[in-house]
Amino acid sequence: MNYSEALAYMKKAAERGSVLGLSRITELLRLMGDPQGKLKTVHISGTNGKGSFGAMLTSVLKNAGYKVGGFSSPAITKVTDSFRIDGCEISNQEFADIIGDIVPICESMDEKPTEFEVLTAAAFELFVRKGCDIAVVECGMGGDLDSTNVIKAPVLSVITNVQKDHSAFLGDTIAEIASHKSGIIKKGRPVYFGGDSEEAYEIIADAAEKNGSELFLPDYSRFEWSESCFGINGADFIYNGEKLHIPLLGTYQLENAVNVISCVEILRHEGLKISCEAVRRGLADVKWHGRFEVLSKEPLIIYDGAHNPDGIRCAADSIRRYFSDKQVALLIGVMADKEYGLYADMLGELAETAFAVKPANPRSLDSQKLADALNAKGLRTEPFAVLAEGVRAAYSYAKEHDVPLIVLGSLYMYREVTDALSGISE
Structure with a gap:
């Protein structure tokens, strides 16, 4: 075989x-x-x-x-x-x-x-x-x-x-x-x-x-x-x-x-x-992927597979520790069965804007629904139906505004995100 x-x-x-x-x-x-x-x-x-x-x-x-x-x-x-x-x-x-x-x-x-x-x-x-x-x-x-x-x-x-x-x-x-x-x-x-x-x-x-x-x-x-x-x-x-x-x-x-x-x-x-x-x-x-991993240094892009409330809490704590002097941009994609309504409450004060995407998985939450939930809580969020387009938009925003980009959510989208970033840098 x-x-x-x-x-x-x-x-x-x-x-x-x-x-x-x-x-x-x-x-x-x-x-x-x-x-x-x-x-x-x-x-x-x-x-x-x-x-x-x-x-x-x-x-x-x-x-x-x-x-x-x-x-x-x-x-x-x-x-x-x-x-x-x-x-x-x-x-x-x-x-x-x-x-x-x-x-x-x-x-x-x-x-x-x-x-x-x-x-x-x-x-x-x-x-x-x-x-x-x-x-x-x-x-x-x-x-x-x-x-x-x-x-x-x-x-x-x-x-x-x-x-x-x-x-x-x-x-x-x-x-x-x-x-x-x-x-x-x-x-x-x-x-x-x-x-x-x-x-x-x-x-x-x-x-x-x-x-x-x-x-x-x-x-x-x-x-x-x-x-x-x-x-x-x-x-x-x-x-x-x-x-x-x-x-x-x-x-x-x-x-x-x-x-x-x-x-x-x-x-x-x-x-x-x-x-x-x-x-x-x-x-x-030790080496491990997808856990507050630096994917790019200019602009600074970090991937963290936080997808449940405790994971998001830990990610928020890390953002505070590493970037206490500035707000960050977020790129988020999650599964539909997660408590995504809590994300804005836990991350809103740390982020100036967010980009919502849908991972390529049948259990994924629609990016528009995620954006609506985050916007309703006061976290300015733009949805993208195509994940690669969301990555490009988030990358451009981070580079133009000189802010760290934190990618959060399902590990199922790790390869999609890294492939999209590779296409941008080529």
């Missing part, structure tokens, strides 16, 4: 929709010889921060000498971006080879697996074939019914935080959402919770107790940083007296770094050999 054929099959699988449950993925993996059972795995759930956390942990483990598989979603650029070996995206042909071997098994099943289930199975099989020492696997949504939750004995389960998102599937309350995410906790295996919600903590602590799993929390007393530690080249902080650096922007990345370092200590107790030097180098070397 070649790459185009693999993509065609994934499109066919996508037409089956998104159906929660573990029966299909369990059957598919059984027919494949249960590759997930042959791996050491760190399993990650949480509302925000999963991708950045996974990227940091992968970089640390790689620098400790381990071969690390990584699976995350959604894909930021193209489907192969969801699969990484030692932090590097796999090739088109590697993806095609794996999918080609799985397709006959999928087609032999009475109930065919969904797109994400096929991708999940492909990830486990890839990591086994590549001889990975450990895999860092991110839930697609929720936890208990997510197709990645076939892992029976993870080295560590991680719940980065719990906030409101995907309410149509996970519930309207923090308690309901936490109950889904705590479903990744397995009997006798350690679990780490990095969030600050007391309501979520109670649910997670109860699930950990029922499973006989030791629950760990972050200890901020060993970390030090100041308001001045944030710069356009990253952030510096001190852990146990040692100065560490992360190149990722966004004030929330320090919380992710605290979670990673806390989990490294747990992994050491689980037998992994991770030196302090591996932690230092790993954090300093």
Whole structure:
């Protein structure tokens, strides 16, 4: 099977929709010889921060000498971006080879697996074939019914935080959402919770107790940083007296770094050999797309995949920290199921104007509806039916008025935005 054929099959699988449950993925993996059972795995759930956390942990483990598989979603650029070996995206042909071997098994099943289930199975099989020492696997949504939750004995389960998102599937309350995410906790295996919600903590602590799993929390007393530690080249902080650096922007990345370092200590107790030097180098070397990422310096353009209220709150905090002396321009595109009405309340004082676009996704919100909602709250917003035209208009505005342009919203539009910017600069 070649790459185009693999993509065609994934499109066919996508037409089956998104159906929660573990029966299909369990059957598919059984027919494949249960590759997930042959791996050491760190399993990650949480509302925000999963991708950045996974990227940091992968970089640390790689620098400790381990071969690390990584699976995350959604894909930021193209489907192969969801699969990484030692932090590097796999090739088109590697993806095609794996999918080609799985397709006959999928087609032999009475109930065919969904797109994400096929991708999940492909990830486990890839990591086994590549001889990975450990895999860092991110839930697609929720936890208990997510197709990645076939892992029976993870080295560590991680719940980065719990906030409101995907309410149509996970519930309207923090308690309901936490109950889904705590479903990744397995009997006798350690679990780490990095969030600050007391309501979520109670649910997670109860699930950990029922499973006989030791629950760990972050200890901020060993970390030090100041308001001045944030710069356009990253952030510096001190852990146990040692100065560490992360190149990722966004004030929330320090919380992710605290979670990673806390989990490294747990992994050491689980037998992994991770030196302090591996932690230092790993954090300093980490790369990740779409999280307060600088796409252009002149004009300054930053992309942040903030798409739910907590993500927007964190993005607003970062904008204040980095650009306290001036307002910014915004380019926004979101999915229709997001609480986009809150965006103007959270961002309005920080922006002098906004440009609304519609990502190329069937769940996207129409740009006119987004603009109407933002204008109604006092944030001057111009809609663009064609995303590339919105990018060009926002780029020209930022350059003419010498203001930073912050691109916010769905990660599904990351490639469209970067392609449009590439066309402008050529």
